[in-house]
Amino acid sequence: MRLIVVLCAVLALPVLGVLGSWFGFSSESLSVLQHQARTVLPGYAWTSLWLALSVAIGVAVVGGATAAAVSLFEFPGRRWFEWALLLPLAMPAYVLAYAYTDFLQFSGPLQTGLRALTGAQGALWPDVRSLWGAVLLFVLSLYPYAYLLTRAALTERGVALMEAARLLGASPARRVREVALPLARPALAAGVALALMETLADYGVGSYFGLNTFTTGIYKAWLVMDDRLAAAQLATLLLALVAALVWLEQRAQSRLRFATARRGPAHSAEARPLRLAGLRAAAAWLLCALPVVLGFVLPVLVLLRLMWGEAQHGEFGLPWDRFARWGWTSFKLAAGSAVLAAALALALAFALRARPQPLLRAATRVVSLGYAVPGAVIAVGILLPVGWVQSRWPGSGAAALMTGTLLGLVYAYLVRFSAVALHSVESGYARIPLHFDESARTLGVSRPRLFFGVHAPLLKRSALAAALLVFVDVMKELPATLVLRPFNSDTLAVVAYQLARDERLSEAALPSLAIVLVGLIPVLLLSRSMREG
Template sequence: MLRWLAPTLLLLLALALTLPVLSLGASWLQFDAVARDVLSQMAQTVLPEYALTTLLLCVSVAVGVAVVGMTTASAVTLFDFPGRRLFEWALLLPLAMPAYVVAYAYTDFLQFSGPLQVGLREGFGLSGRVFPEIRNTPGAVWVFTFSLYPYVYLLARTALAERAAQLMEAARLLGAPLARRIREVALPLARPAVAAGVALALMETLADFGVASYFGIQTFTAGIYKAWLSMDNRLAAAQLATVLLATVALLLWLERRAQHRMRFASLRGQRAGSAEAQPVRLRGGRAVLAVVACGLPILFGFVLPVLFMLRPLIGGWDELPWTMFVQWSRNSVWLAGLSAALATFIALALAFALRARPGVVTRGVVQLASLGYAVPGAVIVVGILLPVGWVQMVRPETSVGYFVTATALGIVWAYLVRFTAVALQSVQSGYARIPGSLDDSARMLGTTGAGLAARVHWPLLKRSTAAALLLVFVDVMKELPATLVLRPFNSDTLAVVTYQLARDERLGEAALPALTLVLVGLVPVILLSRTLRAR
């Protein structure tokens, strides 16, 4: 085991996981007169629209998820009202809904030919469009807000539960009214958590392709695919991907800075806190307001999209493509299972290497692997295909392009770049609960290397490993941008066919794979809610 984890092999692993980003940087080495003309044309035509639309979308989503997430977190943490225990875990349900599934569900129900507008026109004798078109930037803001607010809710709820209750109780004893306690105690303490949650939500927004493409919004991600697949301009796609990656890197830095402030504030709060304070009991109109504030996000982000998808599913049950559905499911499960197993194995190897030999090389490789989740799928696609194109131009007789684009190699590679960080985080959390004294005792008894990992660490890491497998499996099942381009021939997945059927306005047929993805996504949400209730 230790020989396999030699520094040279660790560096090769780091190179494989960071090659997409490195190739984007290398693309700028080809910056010549032609590249300058391409960049100049983009700056005069599409780049301002991409930048303005992406900025408007991100600002609107940031405000939306901050308001919804902070409101719901404050309600269930600081107050007691009917249904509070139910809302504590139900507010996590939108995490199971991919944003593009929510977009398809609302479009099917609210479009001109949808059941709502048809019913209103027939019932009230109206003509024309009753509601405005949902497939635009405001519609995308609605979808992202109610799909991604749980990031803010989860972090803000944790922060408030750890620190705010005791300090608000102290403020109450000093005579501060409720409104002032919320404004001057709870909200400032939760600010770093809200900032971290907003950064995570914006990274998901920037990485999205399904909603932007389906709604016809000209974001950077949609522009990358258009430049590569429609315009066949690899250089333009690489330049757009670099801009997107720089924006995501900025958000990642802001998120980590906010997380650092959260940890600092949490330690101070724990030292200052005493006995656990009880939430404020709400009655009458205030209780109703709290129920409405917590119920509407669940309604808009989970309940209504599921009901909208169930309607065409039940209505066309006999016409559903069950044979193809089995094949799509098999492809999805196979790719997700293989990727989850490889990502978890790499995570276990890296975590053990960091535990056994915490040197500069090992730390650097682990940090590089940890950054993959922040890289959007569109950037990974461009970063993988660029070096493949260079190799094909230099050595046309090679089969590199075939193995990357026509087999599972390319898509699994993209999954590992994207989701190894998810498995690594889970495995490292398991290692954090194993005291170093166990390693010292095992070495004194003559157990080292692979024996130490197998006989001492593995029995204590089984739950963390299972969690890593589950999380990567679910993320791969729902992943769309990289899968859409790099999947092998005749290997459509549930995510891809959901997108393709919805794009072709066959939303009734898209309901079955879409709801299957929702059911798969519910598994980690249920486990997460159980973990939170156990605290």
Template sequence: MLTILICIDTPPSFMRRLHDLLLLLLGLLLVLPVAGVLAAWLQWDGPSASILREMAATVLPDYAVTSLVLCLAVAAGVALVGMGTAAAVTLFDFPGRRAFEWALLLPLAMPAYVVAYAYTDFLQFSGPLQSGLRTAFGLEGRVIPEVRSVPGAALVFVFSLYPYVYLLARAALGERATHLMEAARLLGAPLARRIASVALPLARPAVAAGVALALMETLADFGVSSYFGIQTFTTGIYKAWLAMDNRIAAAQLATTLLAVVALLLALEHRAQQRLRFAAARGGRAGSAEAQPVRLRGRRAAAAWTVCALPVLLGFLLPVGFMLRPLAADWSVLPWDRFLQWAFNSIRLGVLSAALAVVLALLLSFSLRSGGGTLTRGVVRLAGLGYAVPGAVIVVGLLLPVGWLQQAAPGSPTVFWVTGTVLGVVWAYLVRFMSVALQSVQSGYARIPGNLDDSARMLGTAGLGLLARVHWPLLRRSAAAAALLVFVDVMKELPATMVLRPFNTDTLAVVAYQLARDERLGEAALPSLALVLAGLIPVMLLSRTLRRRS
């Protein structure tokens, strides 16, 4: 792999050993956070057992119940909204359908914690809505329920995460749903039965996969649950580590969360396998005999409403709520510090994206060049990182560093991990390496293998093959990978908040801190900057979907 610095005359056996050593080192770096969390159980002793019993008797039941209720509500909500919107734009034709096909992706640009800040600013007791209602109707006290609650958090997650279900369900229905529904119509089935007996079973694996992804994002969240004061596993991990100063308790909570996420990941993989099997046997959906059902009148209005509400609640209203303080008083906004926050975010994003793309290119090239079991294992480890919550990564990185510091007092290890950008970039690579890998590997899938054979016959091999043959064909995939990693790094909150060096606040961290201090008007500026950054990949994704349709 990383053998470009080695002389060309180096023996092949040495090159292979160096290649394997570097792969092994990379695998260890990627798996260390999970291994560090699991290794905390090796410190099992009397005090640890006492802490665990105390947690089980006090906070763990609340964490479990709250997380379970929240996940059930989010699962039902994203399944209903995602499946309903996907069915509307795929199976039916109504005014505005083409616009909704891409507009329904807009909530992907909104971090869930930004949506939470926006709604809190508008709906809280002193917000403009309740104040206006009390003034207009002479009411007193609270007019609407408290938004900072489990139901409020569930609504925030539903309208922020439903695009996961929408995308997968839309792809599944687009494969063959329209022509199968047309066949059912010719057999005399009414519209309601066609939807219930054909469309819904066809999209069930896609919905299950999308729900699993949404639940993983819900469990990994820190911003919404912490800001709303909800006692979930993620907030419990940070409280145990930072407030209680108990790293063993934090690691045990992280282990529980990691086990739940691993279960969700297994369910998502199983649903994806069923989805690929269902799609592989389908015919073309674009034939002239199989067209979406034309809706008119009340049915068209109902379909339009089903698609408009998620866009309104998940994107348009939050953006409007954040623009309100900007329009009211520009002087209250922290313009003087905004450029520094943006620079810190961009610097970390560019550095992490560049490293992730380089490693993804080298790993994918090694795998394409006949990589063995070690290469495949490292690629799998890298692919699992996206499912690991940021809280688990933080605990998994800091625990081994603390052990090393205890074993060798005075070691500069802690400084390099917590006092420089090394620690936070390391966490980003563990978290988002799979994003870069998926994009690069999809680009490699479009490069015929006979190009490699032809290049080798002409004397181009090794890294020369990557530089002269593969790279020109992978530029777009690499650029897409870099963009996706960059945006994910810009929005990442838990790992950044704990591991960032001193005086290196990012837009995400500052938005959270300002909102936590009830300075929601000032939080609007960094929050809107994050939304603008997130719009770029959403627009690229919508263009890709339009080309395929």
């Protein structure tokens, strides 16, 4: 147990490193904070606030409306939309930014075609690389969080309660307003909170669009101005915002715990979605089709067009040997981090099941919060203690170990994504009855034999799902990788960002599509599990 607690404490070090930067608050720290308050801090706060509020409204509307449509109503294509609405999960927001920039910019195919058709001169709409463009892209890529949780809540009880309200004489509008909406509100709040965590943690879209958010400010303070103290202060403010969102998400999740009566075949046959026809069916179909087309189909087509344009010139702009090296680096980091995260999750979940002590529960909560910590904060939290150790003991080689090898990256990935693996393994343990353990103890089975002989065979699918989810998340991760990667160890995400930043969108299409292709794997598995459920 002590080893597990020590491992959890190691995973908490980056956050403690950021918070520890405020200890020994000196006059220099105060002057840096005052300077930021007079110059950049209001802009960071204002942009981040407007971005968060706008994304929250958009995710709530799109995610809630699509979840209600496929859960409560029957219309042509509903079964297909149930899983197709998950497809934008495979599309990182920064990849959407690259695709839509090429498609909507002044020299893009859409404006060029419209000007040729209408004879218009000049730009037909404002530049997509703006705050409103970022809001649109975040909504398209993050609404599945709200869709997933809201649909689960409505599917569990929404249809049955809607049928009960119908039998009591309530109109369809009243059923939706007074039954479905109150039932979905906690799930919708939890989904919106998750989407806002991803929005505040983003660096790719904010940097590419030139937005002054907290995350881009952290990178500017650290890498451009070489001001570690300013970066730590900004990271602390961002961490405080994320902590508030974590509290909101956990509070909303706690309200989702309700018991559902077991339904028989007759009751299930009566509680069916309300069938739509005519214009209402067409409106529901259009409501579900637009997010899928705009959030996945159109960006993929744009990236394929860019790749085809490169092929028309005889060969792709990216040398295949270098692309293979970037792909191998991404695969190596993702596979190693996935195996380590799954092993850590199995050990922590087993220890918690065998000895559910308060200290272990607290350690589990620390690991679970890691996913909510932005990659920028993790990078700063790793480099601050490393810089302190290096200054005290110059010959320790701490800086070279963390930034000159892949160890620092793997450590950052474990801090960020171990929570994903732990959630999957805990879900697997929830399906193993406790009397299995009691029977094994009665027979004198040791704890190692209990795990390897009883639990491990039953947890194969959960452990594989945990490793797969971490693998995909690492493939898409950008902020921490940009700061901590060693020389000549670029990943597909970093290469795609750098090429797009240099306006080489055609060359950025290939690594972007590779990331999307890998991201499709958990989406398809998730849709399959939802259909089985």
